[in-house]
Amino acid sequence: MTRYAVYGGSFNPIHYGHLTMVGRAAALGYEVIVVPAYRHAFGKQSAPFDHRVRMCELALHADDLHPQARVCSIERSLAHDSDQPVYTYDVLVALRQHLQAAPCLLIGPDIVREWERWYHHEKIEREFGRLCLPVTRAIRSTEIRHQVRAGASIAALSHYLPEPVATYILAHGLYRD
Numbered sequence: 001m002t003r004y005a006v007y008g009g010s011f012n013p014i015h016y017g018h019l020t021m022v023g024r025a026a027a028l029g030y031e032v033i034v035v036p037a038y039r040h041a042f043g044k045q046s047a048p049f050d051h052r053v054r055m056c057e058l059a060l061h062a063d064d065l066h067p068q069a070r071v072c073s074i075e076r077s078l079a080h081d082s083d084q085p086v087y088t089y090d091v092l093v094a095l096r097q098h099l100q101a102a103p104c105l106l107i108g109p110d111i112v113r114e115w116e117r118w119y120h121h122e123k124i125e126r127e128f129g130r131l132c133l134p135v136t137r138a139i140r141s142t143e144i145r146h147q148v149r150a151g152a153s154i155a156a157l158s159h160y161l162p163e164p165v166a167t168y169i170l171a172h173g174l175y176r177d
Helices: 016-027 049-062 074-079 088-099 109-117 121-127 141-149 163-171
Strands: 003-009 030-036 069-071 104-107 130-132
Touching (some): 003 088, 016 030, 016 104, 030 074, 049 069, 049 163, 088 121, 109 130
Parallel strands (some): 003 104, 030 069, 104 130
C-alpha cells in the first residue's frame, strides 16, 4: 500500500532545503505530494500561484524527484473564489478522499514551533499524523528573494535552487520588487 506525505508551503520560491525534505521523505518510502499554498493562512504575500506551482514542477524534475513526488494544485479548487485562506486540514481531508488513504503531513522543525497556531492542529495530528524531519539545508526563501532584488545571476542563485527554477524566476521577472 502506498504511503503518502503531503508537503505544503508557500514555496516562494521552492529551494534546495525544500527539495531535501522531499527527497528524505521519499527515501523513507513515502510518495510526496507537494502542495503550494493558494492563499497563505497567515496572510503572507507570495508570487502568483501558477508561477509557484510551475517552479515546484521544475524543481522536482531538476532534482529527479518526480518519480517519488508530484505537485498538486488542489488549493486552487478548495479556495472556491473566496478571499479566505485554504487550511491544511481541509487539504488533507480532500486528499484523503481522493487517494482513498490518509496522508501524513510532512513538516520541518520551523512548523513545530508554531504548530498550535494551526487551524485544527489537533485533528491533523489525530487523523493524519505528522512526519517531522530535521532541516539539513538551512535556506530561506526570503534570502533568495533578496538576492533576486539585488540583481543576482542564475549562477549565484544556483547555490539556493535548481538552475531551471532560477531561470524561470529571472525570465518571468519574479521577486524584482
